[in-house]
């Protein structure tokens with residue numbers, strides 16, 4: 001029995017597309033995945049402030 005549902009739209013999933021009902025839904029999931037990566041903000045501070053102090057001596 002194939003009781004899997006598409007994780008995107010809830011329609012019956014097709015074996016060919018694993019957990020999705022169609023290539024479109026597979027792409028949507030992939031897009032979300034990649035999108036989340038880009039959304040993560042970088043909280044790193046630049047660590048070359050010491051450099052600036054040295055340059056100002058001139």
Ligand SMILES: [Zn+2]
Nearest residue numbers: 006009021025
């Ligand atoms: Zn779907």
